[in-house]
Amino acid sequence: MSLKAAEINKDSLSLQQNAGRVTFVGTGLQLAGQVSVLSKSYIENADLVFSLVPDGFTERWLVSLNPNHRSLQPYYAQKDEVKNRRDTYSQMVEAILEQVRSGLNVVVALYGHPGVFACVSHLSIKQARQEGHHAQMLPGISAEACLWADLGIDPGTSGHQSYEATQFMLYQHIPNPKTHLLLWQIALAGEHTLTEFSTTSERLEILVEHLSQWYPLAHEVIIYEAANFPHLKPRIERFNLSQLPYVELSTISTLLIPPSEKLALNVDILKRLGIEAGDIG
Ligand SMILES: C[S@@+](CC[C@H](N)C(=O)[O-])C[C@H]1O[C@@H](n2cnc3c(N)ncnc32)[C@H](O)[C@@H]1O
The missing domain is CATH 3.30.950.10 (Tetrapyrrole methylase, C-terminal domain)
Structure with a gap:
């Protein structure tokens, strides 16, 4: 058995039997055009897609890729409700994990890059892995x-x-x-x-x-x-x-x-490297 195959085998042993899967993908900032080919394919092939995207058009585009779709938007405070965003995020994580625990192949589509200034992805992946599920993140186009x-x-x-x-x-x-x-x-x-x-x-x-x-x-x-x-x-x-x-x-x-000052040469390092200040372009 090759080293890689042995590693994969070891990995799958540490996963629960009937383990669910969760993949976080990014949809970029612009409707339909900034999603990677790989992320789009994950969305299309998921058992269930959760999403948090900036507008209804992007949500409808996701539904056109996969009708088994649920928005995470309702977990935010509604109308006059006062709700701590920490509660919102832990409820989102729980909603995602519930589906992963039932053995589904879940994809969570977040706008931008799913792991940049976005805690739900990191929290969910950590929790899912602790519970023996397969969890991963694919990069996206951030703001x-x-x-x-x-x-x-x-x-x-x-x-x-x-x-x-x-x-x-x-x-x-x-x-x-x-x-x-x-x-x-x-x-x-x-x-x-x-x-x-x-x-x-x-x-x-x-x-x-x-x-x-x-x-x-x-x-x-x-x-x-x-x-x-x-x-x-x-x-x-x-x-x-x-x-x-x-x-x-x-x-x-x-x-x-933007910068308000010009870069300044580190004369000590220049000296130690034997470089003249005039040689720096
Ligand atoms: C919770 S973070 C999510 C960032 C997102 N994960 C990403 O990869 O871009 C929200 C912040 O991202 C930035 N952001 C989101 N949408 C943006 C946009 N259309 N243009 C510029 N910045 C944006 C703003 O600073 C906003 O307050």
């Missing part, structure tokens, strides 16, 4: 992937940092003004109760004051919203950092703060 494409920026030019906006505020993250800084869920910045779906100008003023330790208030920043439909354009709104508290934000807004 960040669309942002670099739409803004024409190569993040490799200066490097970049990426944080969830509230985590950035609540923890001691140090931004590097020589790289790009992405703040996800900017519309929820400072909303620590996990029950509201928007933030306030006052909280954003605190964020701006915090950021002003590293960036001038007049520094140009960008609110980016990828288009969910092929006939629409992305929202790319440029303004000064100081204006952030007064700009319209939505749950799909991502804040990009």
Whole structure:
């Protein structure tokens, strides 16, 4: 038996008999066009597809691929209900696991990349594997992937940092003004109760004051919203950092703060490598 076959055998022994399967796939940001060929095939061949996607059109497209479909949307707070998003996420995990436990081949289609700033996939996969089921994640096109494409920026030019906006505020993250800084869920910045779906100008003023330790208030920043439909354009709104508290934000807004300083050579390393500063392009 080859080493690979032996490994597969060992893997299947550790799986429960009649183990279910769960595969998380990403549908990208744009209706029907940003799903990988492999992910689409998983959707088509699943016993049951759960989904969390931005709009009804994407949901209907998923149903056209596989009519055995259930939306995870109803687990979010409805109308005036006050519900902690942690409860929402654990109910979603439980709904998925219930079907996996019954031995089904379950696919969960999440918009964007299923594992980028998305806890339901990671929690479900961990739980499913602990229970002896087969669980995996396939990559998808994230909001960040669309942002670099739409803004024409190569993040490799200066490097970049990426944080969830509230985590950035609540923890001691140090931004590097020589790289790009992405703040996800900017519309929820400072909303620590996990029950509201928007933030306030006052909280954003605190964020701006915090950021002003590293960036001038007049520094140009960008609110980016990828288009969910092929006939629409992305929202790319440029303004000064100081204006952030007064700009319209939505749950799909991502804040990009471009570098405010030039890269600086590390003269100590250059010296140790025997490189002259003038030799660096
Ligand atoms: C919970 S995260 C989900 C990210 C998703 N898994 C992905 O791969 O893009 C939600 C955040 O993603 C970003 N996002 C989602 N949709 C977006 C869009 N259409 N354009 C720009 N950013 C978006 C926003 O920062 C939003 O607050």
